[in-house]
Amino acid sequence: MSVRCQVTGTKPSYGNQVSHSHRKTRRRWLPNVQHKRYWLPSENRWIRLRLSAKGMKTIEKRGIDAVVAEMRARGERV
Secondary structure, three states: OOOOOOOOOOOOEEEEEEOOOOOEEEEEEOOOEEEEEEEEOOOOEEEEEEEEHHHHHHHHHHOHHHHHHHHHHHOOOO
16 A cells, blocks of 8 residues: 555655765655544544644644545545
């Protein structure tokens, strides 16, 4: 399974790791993705999401119902 936030769509970014001698090797930066459970009052059940820290802040600001409705509009299964 890919490391991706279900709310924001954040995924790994790529670049070079540069040593002291300026030799470059490819590397990637992973997003801070966590598993988190939220109570969905409209459906009277818990849902488990894979979220980045920014995705958690988005849910706190806009509310879980609005975020889940947007995810379903995108075609994501919740």
